[in-house]
Amino acid sequence: MSYINKPKVAHPSLPTNSLGLTRRQYEGSMSTLCAGCGHDSVTAAMVEACWGLSMQPEQLVKLSGIGCSSKTTAYFVSGSHGFNSVHGRMPSIASGANAANRSLTYVGISGDGDSLSIGMGQLVHVIRRNVNMLYLIENNGVYGLTKGQFSASADIGTKAKRGETNSSPPIDPVLLALTLGATFVARSFSGDKAQLVPLIQAGMRHNGFALIDVLSPCVTFNDHEGSTKSYGFTREHYHPAVEADFVPRAQEIAVDYPAGEAIPVSLHDGSRVILRKLDPLYDPTDRGAAYNYIENKLKQNEYVTGLIHIDEADNTEFHTLNRTAAMPLNSIPFERLSPGSVALDKLMARYR
Amino acid sequence: MSYINKPKVAHPSLPTNSLGLTRRQYEGSMSTLCAGCGHDSVTAAMVEACWGLSMQPEQLVKLSGIGCSSKTTAYFVSGSHGFNSVHGRMPSIASGANAANRSLTYVGISGDGDSLSIGMGQLVHVIRRNVNMLYLIENNGVYGLTKGQFSASADIGTKAKRGETNSSPPIDPVLLALTLGATFVARSFSGDKAQLVPLIQAGMRHNGFALIDVLSPCVTFNDHEGSTKSYGFTREHYHPAVEADFVPRAQEIAVDYPAGEAIPVSLHDGSRVILRKLDPLYDPTDRGAAYNYIENKLKQNEYVTGLIHIDEADNTEFHTLNRTAAMPLNSIPFERLSPGSVALDKLMARYR
Amino acid sequence: MPSLIAEANRINDFVVKFANVNGTGSASANSLIMKAIFRMGVPVTGKNYFPSNIQGLPTWYEIRVTREGYAARASHVDIMVAMNAETYAKDIRELRSGGYLIYDSTWPRSALLQRGDITVIAVPLAKLVNENFDGVRNRILLKNIAYAGVLAALLDVDLTVISALLSESYGKKPKLLDSNTRALRLGYDYVKENLTSPLPLRVEHMEKTRGHIMIDGNTAAGLGCVYAGATVGAWYPITPSTSLMDAFKGFCERYRVDAETGERNFAVLQAEDELAAVGMVLGASWNGARAFTPTSGPGISLMNEFIGLGYYAEVPCVIFDVQRVGPSTGMPTRTQQGDILICAYASHGDTRHVLLFPANPEECFYMAVQAFDLAERLQTPVFVLSDLDIGMNDWMCPDLKWDDAYQPDRGKVLSKQEIDGLEKFYRYLDRDDDAIPYRTLPGTSAKGAYFTRGSGHNQYGGYTEDSAEYQVVLDRLKRKFTTATKYVPKPVLIGKGNNSVGIVSIGSCDGAIREALDVLMLQKIEVDYLRIKAFPFNTDVEAFLKSHATIFVVEQNRDAQLKALLTLETAVEKSKLFSILSYSGLPISAHPIVDEIRAKLAEAPRLTAVPR
Amino acid sequence: MPSLIAEANRINDFVVKFANVNGTGSASANSLIMKAIFRMGVPVTGKNYFPSNIQGLPTWYEIRVTREGYAARASHVDIMVAMNAETYAKDIRELRSGGYLIYDSTWPRSALLQRGDITVIAVPLAKLVNENFDGVRNRILLKNIAYAGVLAALLDVDLTVISALLSESYGKKPKLLDSNTRALRLGYDYVKENLTSPLPLRVEHMEKTRGHIMIDGNTAAGLGCVYAGATVGAWYPITPSTSLMDAFKGFCERYRVDAETGERNFAVLQAEDELAAVGMVLGASWNGARAFTPTSGPGISLMNEFIGLGYYAEVPCVIFDVQRVGPSTGMPTRTQQGDILICAYASHGDTRHVLLFPANPEECFYMAVQAFDLAERLQTPVFVLSDLDIGMNDWMCPDLKWDDAYQPDRGKVLSKQEIDGLEKFYRYLDRDDDAIPYRTLPGTSAKGAYFTRGSGHNQYGGYTEDSAEYQVVLDRLKRKFTTATKYVPKPVLIGKGNNSVGIVSIGSCDGAIREALDVLMLQKIEVDYLRIKAFPFNTDVEAFLKSHATIFVVEQNRDAQLKALLTLETAVEKSKLFSILSYSGLPISAHPIVDEIRAKLAEAPRLTAVPR
Numbered sequence A, B: 001m002s003y004i005n006k007p008k009v010a011h012p013s014l015p016t017n018s019l020g021l022t023r024r025q026y027e028g029s030m031s032t033l034c035a036g037c038g039h040d041s042v043t044a045a046m047v048e049a050c051w052g053l054s055m056q057p058e059q060l061v062k063l064s065g066i067g068c069s070s071k072t073t074a075y076f077v078s079g080s081h082g083f084n085s086v087h088g089r090m091p092s093i094a095s096g097a098n099a100a101n102r103s104l105t106y107v108g109i110s111g112d113g114d115s116l117s118i119g120m121g122q123l124v125h126v127i128r129r130n131v132n133m134l135y136l137i138e139n140n141g142v143y144g145l146t147k148g149q150f151s152a153s154a155d156i157g158t159k160a161k162r163g164e165t166n167s168s169p170p171i172d173p174v175l176l177a178l179t180l181g182a183t184f185v186a187r188s189f190s191g192d193k194a195q196l197v198p199l200i201q202a203g204m205r206h207n208g209f210a211l212i213d214v215l216s217p218c219v220t221f222n223d224h225e226g227s228t229k230s231y232g233f234t235r236e237h238y239h240p241a242v243e244a245d246f247v248p249r250a251q252e253i254a255v256d257y258p259a260g261e262a263i264p265v266s267l268h269d270g271s272r273v274i275l276r277k278l279d280p281l282y283d284p285t286d287r288g289a290a291y292n293y294i295e296n297k298l299k300q301n302e303y304v305t306g307l308i309h310i311d312e313a314d315n316t317e318f319h320t321l322n323r324t325a326a327m328p329l330n331s332i333p334f335e336r337l338s339p340g341s342v343a344l345d346k347l348m349a350r351y352r
Numbered sequence C, D: 001m002p003s004l005i006a007e008a009n010r011i012n013d014f015v016v017k018f019a020n021v022n023g024t025g026s027a028s029a030n031s032l033i034m035k036a037i038f039r040m041g042v043p044v045t046g047k048n049y050f051p052s053n054i055q056g057l058p059t060w061y062e063i064r065v066t067r068e069g070y071a072a073r074a075s076h077v078d079i080m081v082a083m084n085a086e087t088y089a090k091d092i093r094e095l096r097s098g099g100y101l102i103y104d105s106t107w108p109r110s111a112l113l114q115r116g117d118i119t120v121i122a123v124p125l126a127k128l129v130n131e132n133f134d135g136v137r138n139r140i141l142l143k144n145i146a147y148a149g150v151l152a153a154l155l156d157v158d159l160t161v162i163s164a165l166l167s168e169s170y171g172k173k174p175k176l177l178d179s180n181t182r183a184l185r186l187g188y189d190y191v192k193e194n195l196t197s198p199l200p201l202r203v204e205h206m207e208k209t210r211g212h213i214m215i216d217g218n219t220a221a222g223l224g225c226v227y228a229g230a231t232v233g234a235w236y237p238i239t240p241s242t243s244l245m246d247a248f249k250g251f252c253e254r255y256r257v258d259a260e261t262g263e264r265n266f267a268v269l270q271a272e273d274e275l276a277a278v279g280m281v282l283g284a285s286w287n288g289a290r291a292f293t294p295t296s297g298p299g300i301s302l303m304n305e306f307i308g309l310g311y312y313a314e315v316p317c318v319i320f321d322v323q324r325v326g327p328s329t330g331m332p333t334r335t336q337q338g339d340i341l342i343c344a345y346a347s348h349g350d351t352r353h354v355l356l357f358p359a360n361p362e363e364c365f366y367m368a369v370q371a372f373d374l375a376e377r378l379q380t381p382v383f384v385l386s387d388l389d390i391g392m393n394d395w396m397c398p399d400l401k402w403d404d405a406y407q408p409d410r411g412k413v414l415s416k417q418e419i420d421g422l423e424k425f426y427r428y429l430d431r432d433d434d435a436i437p438y439r440t441l442p443g444t445s446a447k448g449a450y451f452t453r454g455s456g457h458n459q460y461g462g463y464t465e466d467s468a469e470y471q472v473v474l475d476r477l478k479r480k481f482t483t484a485t486k487y488v489p490k491p492v493l494i495g496k497g498n499n500s501v502g503i504v505s506i507g508s509c510d511g512a513i514r515e516a517l518d519v520l521m522l523q524k525i526e527v528d529y530l531r532i533k534a535f536p537f538n539t540d541v542e543a544f545l546k547s548h549a550t551i552f553v554v555e556q557n558r559d560a561q562l563k564a565l566l567t568l569e570t571a572v573e574k575s576k577l578f579s580i581l582s583y584s585g586l587p588i589s590a591h592p593i594v595d596e597i598r599a600k601l602a603e604a605p606r607l608t609a610v611p612r
C-alpha cells in the first residue's frame, strides 16, 4: 500500500553518498504495517544498504509476492520499479525479469508463508537456477496478512495467539538452501540492523542467488509468550556465528584483522566481504560443515545468524550457464534478433 | 495404460502367501512401458513385496501423478484401487485419501519430474505433514513421457541423448527428505530387486511417511554413454551402505547376527527391520550423520543405497498429531457426526 | 429506503456509520450497539468495510436500523461517527443533508464547520476517557465503548440491554466488565448532561427479531458442513473465506471431540496452497469422506486443473468460493460476484460445473448440506458461490433449523455385497439411464477395484485413446448435467409471475432487489422477481425467461456474467435481457436498481411493466 | 473427396495409411514417401495418430495425396499398409471397399482373407530384410524403408526423387545411405518382379507444389518467435507443444549465437511447471523483452492466476496453446479445439483476453509475430490457439516470407527522454483516449518508476480500495478490449458474401470446410464461409453474422465453445446459429460438415441456401 507519499525534500545537512543522494532519497511510500512490525526494520536496513552502496535507484528492481512482508518493496527506494506479483510466485517473475535484463540489481522480498508454503516449488527452483538476485525472507512463523495462522517455519510446540499449539516440524530456509547448493546463505534478525545491512549489501553484490532469512517478528500475531518467533525469544536465542563487513569496490580495507580471524572474500564486482568468525569452530566456506553447525544449533533452539555460507568461486549464475550475451536481451537491436528475408528464403529448402 | 488385461488363472503349483494368493494375483495390467524400462523392475518388486506381506489387495491404495513412472500403479495389484491424478499433485490426493481412511495402506509412485519439478511443493509438504504412506520415486534423471528433457535430478555434466549437456545442479530427494525431517528415507536401484523388496515392505509398514528414491534407468532417453543415470553408470556407482531385511510380525527372527553388526528396528505393527551396516562408519539412526555420509559420497559420485535413515520413535504421523479417531473418518456413522436439532436450537442463543 | 428519507422523525429506520482506524478494537463497540438494537426487537444489518491491512488504515462499519427488515446496504448515511482524523473530510461529505456528525471534540476540527446542512455533535471522548482510565491500549479500546455510550443515549438504546450484553461478554472478567461499563456511562452521561437527546432518529422496542439470529455466512456455512457430516476440510487461508474454516474447526472442537478419549471425528488440513487443498478434497471424497475447501477467486484460479480432473474422473468435491473483488489480487476485503463464469466452466477442455447461489447466511447453512448431497449424487465438483458480503457480514436470519430425519445422500456407492452380486464392476457405465455411474470405495472389495484417471477412459473404466469410446463417456457427462437440473434447488419467485417485466438475479443481490420491488410498487411499477438458486438452470428458470418480455438481470460484476450464463445455457432471446450491474466492491443497494429499471422503462415505453 | 471416390483410376487422389508400432522408427519411412510425392509436384498432407506412449503401442500415419490440394483429413482409406499384427483386424475394417491392403506375408495371416472386396498385396518384408541385413534394431528400421520401396513401386513414385531424399538424409553417412538404398530396392524390386504395378491409384508428376513447403505448425510458430525478436522463452514440457520450444531453441542456436564469442542472444528457461513458465514470461515482458510460453490445456489451467495478473496489471504476455483433447489429462496425442472459453475468460473476476486462431502452419508463423505486436501494443496476455493437428502434423504451405521492413510494434513504452519531458509519470492514465496507458521499463529512469500490482490500483498507479478509483481502471480495461478490435487481424471471407447461409469457423477446421464448400458447390449448394482469425471479434464478423440468415458454426469440441463466444460477444441472434461439432480427437474432415449442412437445409426448407 503506497498511496501516502512522504515528502522527499532533502535537508542540506544530511549526509550524501557518492551519487550525492541522501538516505531520504532511498525511502519509499509510508509503511502501512503495524507499528513495531519487524518488517519495517528490514525496510530501514534496505534503505541504509542501498544508500551505502550508492545504488542508482532505477538500477534496482524490487520484486515480491503477497503478504505483509511482500508489501515491504513499496516502502523503500521509490525511484525503482517494483512488482508485487501473486502469492508465492515471485521467483518466476524474478527469473523472467532477470533473463530479460541481466544488468540490473534484483531484490526479492518474501514472507515465510509466501516462500515456504505456496511458494516452495518456485523457491527451490530459483535457487537451483541460480538467478542473480538477493532473496530476502521476512520470517515470522505466521501468515500475518491473513491474521496469524501458523506458517511452515513455525516451530513444533510454538503457541498461536489464540492458544493452539503447532505440531508440524518447521522448514528451515537456511538448511534448505544449503541442501540445494546455494552459494550465499545468510540469516539475520530484524532487530540487528548492524548485522543485517552489510549482509544485504553483500547479497546484492554476490554474483548469483543470495538468500537471507531474516527473523522478523510479527508484533500483532506472533510476539506473545510461548512463541519462538517473538522479539524476546529471538533476541535470546539468536547466535551470531560470522560477522560480515561489506567493503565497496572503491574502498581500501582500512583495518587489518589478525590472520585467521578474518577471511576476506572478493565479490564479482571487486567489492569484498570480510568475514569475522565469532565462533572459531565455524567455517562459512564449507557448505557441509555449515549445514551441520546450523542443524546442531537448531536442535539446541539456537538460530545461527550471520553469513552462514558463501562460495564466490562456484560460478554457476544463470546467465553464465546460459552464455547469454553481455548486452541485456531487452536492448539488443531488432536487426540482430530477426534473421531477415534472405535467411528465411534459404531456410525454406529444408522443408521441401 | 491398462486396457490389456493379463489372464489371472493361478497355476496350482505356484507358491502362495498366508492369504493363499500367488504372486500372479498381485499383478496388474500389462505394462506399456518400453522394453527394459527400469520402472518395470519396480513393478516386479512391488508385486513381490505385496505378495510377501500377504497384503489384502483391497487394503492397498495406489496413487500416482503423470509420467511413465506414474503409470506403474496400473501394473501391479489390480485388486486395489488406483488413482492416476494430475502431474505433480499426487501428494495432495494421498493426503486427502489418507485423512479419510487411516486404515488402508497407501503407496504413491512418482517420477523425478513429477516429484522434483512441478511436484516439489507438494512433496515437501507431504513429508512435513508426515502422511502415513510409502512414496516411491522412480528416478531416471529425465522426463521420459515427454521424450527426454532433463529433470531436476539430472547431474551437472550429464549428457542428453541429443547431445545437450545439463548445467544445473541436481536436487537429491534423499538429502531433501533428510533436511525436512523424514523418518524413513531409503535409496535403491531398480536393478537390485533383492535390496528393493524389503525396503518397500518396510516402507509400507513404517508408521509415517517413507521415501524410497529408486534409480530407475530410462532405456529410451537416458541410458547412453555420458549419462549418470544409465544402467551402467548406476551399477558402477551405487554404494549399498545398509542392507535391510524385513521380518513380518508373525515371523521369528531366524538368524542371529553378531552384535553390533545388525540393528533390529521394531515397526509399529510388530514387524521388524533388521539393518546390517555394510559400511561400519554408517549410522542410519542418526539423521545428521546420515546426511553427511550421503552428501560426501555424492560428491565422489557415489549413490549411497539402502535404508539410509529410519526413526521409529519420533512418531509424528499425521493422524497421531491430529488425534483422529481410530475408526476411519469415512466410516463414522452419520449420527455421530451431525449434532442434531437439539444442539442447533441451543446454539442459536449465541447469535442473538 | 422506500419512502422515508426526507422524513424528520425516523424511528427504527436510519443508518449509522462508524469511521475508524483498523486494529483499534472498534469492532466490539460497533457490534455492541448493533446487537443491542437487535435485542430490542428491531431489525438491523451490519456491513463492515475494512482495508486489506492489519493495523492503521481507515475502516468503516455501517449499521442499518430497518424496521422493514431490509437486508441490503443503504445508500445514504444518517449519522456519521467520525473517529478517524484521516478520513474526516470524506466522511463528512458522505453524510446526507440533515444528518448528524458525531466527533471527538478533544481536539478542535475546523474542517467540520464546512457544512451547514448537518448537525454536529461534539463529544470530548479522548478527554473523558483519558481522565478516567490508564494505559495507552486500554484508553484506545475504551474510547470505542464510550462512543457506544454516546450513541446509546442519542438513539435511545435500552441501557439494560447493553448491560446484559456486556455482562455476557465480560461476565468472567469483572475488571473488564467494570471498565467497559464505566466507559459506556461516560459517553452516555455526557450526552444526557450536555446535549439534547434522543435524536429524532432513534430506536424503539419492536417485536420483529424474535425467532431470528444475527450471523455471518461463513459461520453458517461452516456449521452446515458439520451438520452435513463433512469430516475432512482442507484449505489455504485467504480472505474472505478464512472464517468459514475457522467456524468449521470451532464447531468440530465443540461437537466432534470425544469427551473421554479426546479423539476427533474430523481432520482439518491446512494445505500448502489451493492446488493442494482441492487435491486433498478430491482424495478424501474419492475415498468416501465428505470433504470440502473454502477459498476465494485466486484460489479458484489455482484449482482449475484439479477441478477438471474432478469433472472428468467424476469425483465428488465441494468448493466454497467466497467471492471478493477481482481480477487478480483485486480488493481482497471488498465484495463482488465475479467468479460466476470461471466456476461454471473451470478448467480446459469441455467442462461444466454445478453452482449453488446462497443469498444470505441462512442459505449458506442449508446449501452447504445440499452441496454435499449434490456432489455425491452427481459425482462431480459443486461450487457454493457465496461472497464477502454474505460471508463476513452479520445478517439477520430466521433461526437455523435441523430436521433429525435428514440422511445424507451418498449417491451411488456400491457396498461389498452389491459388488459381490455383480458379474463385473464397470466404473463408468450408465446402468440406470440417468447418466450417473456407480462407484466403489477403496478398501471395500478387490472385485470392485478400479483405476481412476484423468486421461482418456471408456465406460468400463479402462484406458482408451479410441475416439468412439472417448465420446461415449464425454456424451454421458453432458447428459449427466441434464440429470443435475432435477436435483438442484429450484428458483424462488417473488411476485405474481404474470407481469411482463421480470428481474432475475442471484445470491446477495436479493436484499437490494426485494427492497427495490417495494419502492417500485409504491411507484406503481410491478415486476416479477426470480432468484436463481443453482446452475444448471432448471425448467422453472426457462419458464420465467420465456414468459417475461423484458428481463433485468441484476448482478455484482462488470461483465454481466450471470447474463452470459443465462444467454448460453437457456433458450432466452438475448434482446430480452438487460443488465443492471454493480461492481464497486460495496454490497449492491436498492437505489441504483430502482433508478435503472425506471430509466429503462421510461426510455422504451413498449417495455412498460404491465400484467400480461 | 469431391467426386472421385467411386472412380477406379485415381491419379494423385488417394489415401495411404500406415499401421505400425510406435518406437520402431516408421516415421522416417512414412515421411520419405510423403516428401517424394511432394517433390513430384503433387500436394500431400500427413497426419500422425500416435499414442501417449513411448514404445510398443499402435501408431498410424496417414498420407493423403490430393491433387486439389486439400488440407483436411480424408475420411476413408484407399491403401492400408498393415504392419501391426495387433491392429490388423481394425485396420482392415477401416479400408474402403475396393481398397488395397499391403501386409508382411513372412507370416501367414488367415484373418486377412475375410474381406472379398479389397485387394490384398502380400510382400514377405521381414523375410526379405532378414535375408539381407543383420542386427535386430537395424532390421526393424530397414523393414520400414523396404515397405517404402514397395509403395514407391505400387504408386509409381519417382525413384530418383527418393534417392535424392535419401542422399540428403544420409549423405554424410555412406554406410547408412547404402543400407537404406538397398532396403528400398528390396521392396521396390519385389513388387516389380512379383506383382502388377503400378496400381490404378498412383502418382504422376504435377506442378502444384512449387513455392510451397511441408512444415508443421510448431516449427513455424517457433520460427515466428525468432523473427518477431522474442528473446525469452519459458516453458514446461507438454505434448503437443513441446516441439514449438524445441524449434525456437534450434533456430536460435542457428541464428542467434555469436560465431566468435558463442554469446547467445536469447534465453530459454525450462521452468519447474506452467505456473512458473508464465510467471517468467510476465517478468521478462514487464522488463521489456519479447517473451512467450508454449503449452497445452493442463498448462492453461495452471496459468489462470497469473493470466489474471497480466490482464489487470497490463503486462504483455504471449501464450501458445497447442490444444489437445480434454478435459483433464484427456488424450494428450489427439487434437481438439476445447480451450476457447477458458482462454477467452481465463482467471477469476472480470477478465477477457485476446485470442488468435491460426488455421495452418503458415499462419502460425505470421500470427506468432502478430501476437507479440498485439501483446505489446495492448499490454495484455495474447493467446495463439493452435492445436495438435496444426502443431504436429506436416502441412503443405506457401513458402514463408519475410518483409525486411517490418519493425516490431513495442507499443507505448516511454523512453528516458520522454519520461524526463513529463511533469509526472502515471502508469494507468488514458492519455490518448484509446484506453491504452503508457508504460516504462525498469532501468530507464527513477522518474518513470512505478509499482506494478495485481491488487486494486487507481489510474495513477497508486494502491487503492476506493470504489470509484477502482472502477475507473476496470472500465478502461473494458474499453481497451474495444480498442483491440481495431488491431486484431480481420476474418477471411470465402464466397460471394451474399448467400443466406453461412459457415463460421476458426483454425484447423479450415481445410475441411474449404473442401466441403467444393462438394456443396457440386451439389449446387452455395454458402459463404467466414474464417475468424481473432477474438475480440471485429466489425467484419458482426456484419457477416448480421447478413446471413442461417449460420453453421463449425468447431472441434463438444460444447460449441466458439458458438458460445459468438453468442456472448456479438449481436447475433442465437436462433441463427447451428453447431457442427467434431470432438473425436481426430482432425475434422469434410464429410460430416457436408452431411450436416445438407441434412439441416433439407429438414428446414426455409433455410435453403439462396443468394440474397
Ligand SMILES: Cc1ncc(C[n+]2csc(CCOP(=O)(O)OP(=O)(O)O)c2C)c(N)n1
Residues within 6 Å of the ligand: A066, A067, A068, A069, A070, A087, A110, A111, A112, A113, A114, A115, A138, A140, A142, A143, A144, A145, A146, A151, A218, C236, C237, C238, C239, C274, C298, C299, C302, C329
Ligand atoms: C492464491 C492466494 N492464496 C491465498 C492468499 C491469501 N494470503 C495473502 S498473504 C498470505 C500469507 C502471508 O504470509 P507470509 O508470506 O508469511 O507474510 P506475512 O504477512 O507473515 O509477512 C495469504 C495466505 C492470496 N493472496 N493468494
Ligand SMILES: Cc1ncc(C[n+]2csc(CCOP(=O)(O)OP(=O)(O)O)c2C)c(N)n1
Residues within 6 Å of the ligand: B066, B067, B068, B069, B070, B087, B110, B111, B112, B113, B114, B115, B138, B140, B142, B143, B144, B145, B146, B151, B218, D236, D237, D238, D239, D274, D298, D299, D302, D329
Ligand atoms: C500440467 C502438466 N504439465 C505437463 C505435462 C506433461 N508431462 C507428462 S509426464 C511429464 C514428465 C514426466 O517425468 P517423470 O515424472 O520424471 O516421469 P518419467 O516419464 O521420467 O518416468 C510431463 C512434463 C502434464 N501431463 N501435465
Ligand code: SF4
Residues within 6 Å of the ligand: A032, A033, A034, A036, A037, A038, A039, A068, A069, A140, A144, A145, A217, A218, A219, A220, A221, C054, C055
Ligand atoms: S500483522 Fe504482523 S507481519 Fe503483518 S504488519 Fe502486523 S506485525 Fe507485521
Ligand code: SF4
Residues within 6 Å of the ligand: B032, B033, B034, B036, B037, B038, B039, B068, B069, B140, B144, B145, B217, B218, B219, B220, B221, D054, D055
Ligand atoms: S521412455 Fe524411458 S521412462 Fe518411459 S517407458 Fe520408456 S524407458 Fe521407461
Ligand SMILES: [Mg+2]
Residues within 6 Å of the ligand: A069, A111, A112, A113, A138, A139, A140, A141, A142, A143, A144, A151
Ligand atoms: Mg509470515
Ligand SMILES: [Mg+2]
Residues within 6 Å of the ligand: B069, B111, B112, B113, B138, B139, B140, B141, B142, B143, B144, B151
Ligand atoms: Mg523421470
